[in-house]
Amino acid sequence: MCLAVPLQITSMLPNGFARGEHSHVQVEFSVALLENPQVGDFVLVHAGVAIETLDEQSARETLSMLKEVVDGSQPR
Amino acid sequence: MSELIKGNKISIDPITRLEGHGKIEIFLDEAGDVDKAYLQLPDLRGFEKFAEGRPAEEMPQITSRICGVCPGAHHMAATKALDAMFHVEPTITARLIREVYYNLHYFEDHILHFYFLGGPDFIVGPTAPKGERNILGVIDKVGVAIGKQVIDIRHRARKLIDEIAGRAIHPVLGLPGGVSKQMTVETRDSLRIFVKDAVAFAQFTLKVFDDIVWKNPTYRDLLLGDVYRCESYYMGMVDKDGHPDYYDGDIRVVDQKGKEFLTFAPKDYAKVIAEHVEPWTYVKFPYxxxxxxxxxxxxxxxxxxxxxxxxxxxxSSSMSTPLAQEQRLIYEKAFGGKIVHSVLANHWARLIEVLNNAERLEQLIEHEAFLAPEIRNMNLGTPTEGVGIVEAPRGTLIHHYTSDANGIITGANMIVASLANVAAMSMNIQSAAKAFIHKGKVDEGLLNMVEMAFRTYDPCLSCATHNLPGKMPLQVNLTQVGQPHRSLLRASDGSITESETQKEA
Structure with a gap:
């Protein structure tokens, strides 16, 4: 299944693109669909396109939830 | 890799697996041509355990938060599972509101796929430089004004979803037996204006497909040819008249000739579908x-x-709305009949569904019960077990929960749409590899053609989800008898490196 991992924008790139990061993994994506994207925003990315901006609390709640799911995936 | 050492324990951060490489193993014969190819995908298996012990009513919110690409589909499948679990039928008004929400979700999701994800393959072209294979390349081809229209119509759909369901990405609409919010006159009026534009936009997009894709002999050959073709059984939800239904109905399976193999009610899915486990992946293959x-x-x-x-x-036999049905007849004629095995046909069918969604919205919002205050049936029974199935934009999505008498989840199972297509994706990749790899020669063009084999399914798989077309991390391992192992690695920045080990196969 796909997972909605929020990424935080770390830098804006030319031509409507941005770079985002979570846990040292960097991803480049289009921000063409977002209104006024800013460095520091948390976004959800689908197929290389940021489809939604999340507020920080919501992003952190989702990340926390994902961590629980992933921890449940650990081999025992 | 992000690794954290605490004492003597090394933790590998989950994100590295979520962003894991799709891995393709290709086995060559002595001449360097393709013998076999396999697709290996990262997946997780912790969801079921995560769900246990949580109140059942939380499932529509939890699943829509975790599954990012189609939160609306998970929200709706989970809500329907709660209806079944609490033995309650939603009111007519609740059903109408749910369907309006769901058709809006489909509309914006499918538009996103065509212009942003599939578009680079067809509108810009699979062999175009990777710097152009993105939405900017698409806008360059279709024009800036059209690009703005794409962004605008999708934005309006999302805004309406927000009004109906809270936030599009974290909907709070579905409750067992109903919905949380009555439809307002203002939102209904906004929907009336939207659907007129949505129908026109869907028709325009089908014309773009016809002009740029179908009228191009190269693309037409790809759509009709044998490289991207697979003759499998097919599954989908149909209404009582045999139309495709995204929200509710029985599930029909047809064979390779289009003949009905069986039809089943959602609650009976486990009698029909089993899941196969391979030792080399967490992905479970439904069959x-x-x-x-x-x-x-x-x-x-x-x-x-x-x-x-x-x-x-x-x-299905035909579409539920007239304009979509007209387009479907053109589609069937193009492929030479009602049963279509072309893998790339998904791009075209998806756009006909967009038109169907827009027309369906028009029907739903004019229903006399749409604005009624009866949005929830509160005759809830003691919770036991429930199955909820919807057609997600990517295919049949199954949620199944069991609970104790207090509504606390004791078991959960989800069969996600894309997983049903993974075996086919692997086969399609093998077919593409056989068509494009000869005498051991592999280049960037091959990787693009390989991506096309599974991008047509719009898979909700973690490796495909977060990366731009042409930049999905991909590792191709080549094994040839008597030759050193070779590995072609494409990083998420799109750069490609090739390595060779001394060890012979």
Whole structure:
């Protein structure tokens, strides 16, 4: 299944693109669909396109939830 | 890799697996041509455990938060599972509101796929430089004004979803027996204006497809040819009249000739579908129990089935709305009949569904009960067990929960649409590899053609989800008898490196 991992924008790139990061993994994506994207925003990315901006609390709640799911995936 | 050392324990951060490489193993014969190819995908298996012990009412919110690409589909499947679990039928008004929400979700999701994800393959072209294979390249081809229209119509759809369901990405609409919010006159009026533009936009997009894709002989050959083709069983939800239904109905399975194999009610899914486990992946491969798992092969003897837009057309007789049906007849004529095995046909079928969604919205919002205050049936029974199935934009999505008498989840199972297509994706990749790799020569063009084999399904798989077309991390391992192992690695920045080990196969 796909997972909605929020990424935080770390830098804006030319031509409507941005770079985002979570846990040292960097991803480049289009921000063409977002209104006024800013460095520091948390976004959800689908197929290389940021489809939604999340507020920080919501992003952190989702990340926390994902961590629980992933921890449940650990081999025992 | 992000690794954290605490004491003597090394933790590998989950994100590195979520962003994991799709891995393709290709085995060559002595001449350097392709013998076999396999697709290996990262997946997780912790969801079921995560769900246990939580109140059942939280499931529509939890699943829509975790599954990012189609939160609306998970929200709706989970809500329907709660209806079943609490033994309650939603009111007519609640059903109308749910369907309006769901058709809006489909509309914006499918538009996103065509212009942003599939568009780079067809509008810009699979062999275009990777710097152009993105939305900017698409806008360059279709024009800036059209690019703005795409962004605007999708934005309006999202805004309406927000009004109806809270936030589009974290909907709070579905409750067992109903919905949380009554429809307002203002939102209904906004919907009336939207659907007129949505119908026109869907028709325009079908014309773009016809002009740029279907009228291009190269693309037409790809759509009709044997490289991207697979003759499997097909599964999808149909209404009582045999139309594709995204929200509710029975599930129909047809064979390779289009003949009905069986039809089942959602609650009986486990009698029909089994899941095969391979030792090399967490991905579970769903298959038809009555036929059995026969490996990565198609044909009537293999229980492999496919889902997604073209599969929905294969299992249904006609569309529920007139303009979409007109377009479907053109589609069927182009492919030479009602049953279509072309893998790339999904792109076309998806756009016909967009038109169907827009027309369907028009029907739903004019229903006399749409604005009524009866949005929830509170005759809830003692919770036990529930199955909720919807057609997600990517295919049949199954949620199944069991609970104790207090509504606390004791078991959960989800069969996600894309997983039904993974075996086919692997086969399609093998077919593409055989067509494009000769004498051991592999280049960037091959990787693009390989991506096309599974991008047509719009898979909700973690490796495909977060990366731009042409930049999905991909590792291709080549094994040839008597030759050193070779590995082609494409990083998420799109750069490609090739390595060779001394060890011979």
């Amino acid at each position: 038809l129990r009555d036929i059995g798992w026969k490996g990565f092969v198609d044909g009537p003897g293999s229980g492999m089935y496919r889902v997604a837009p073209a599969a929905r057309f294969n299992v």
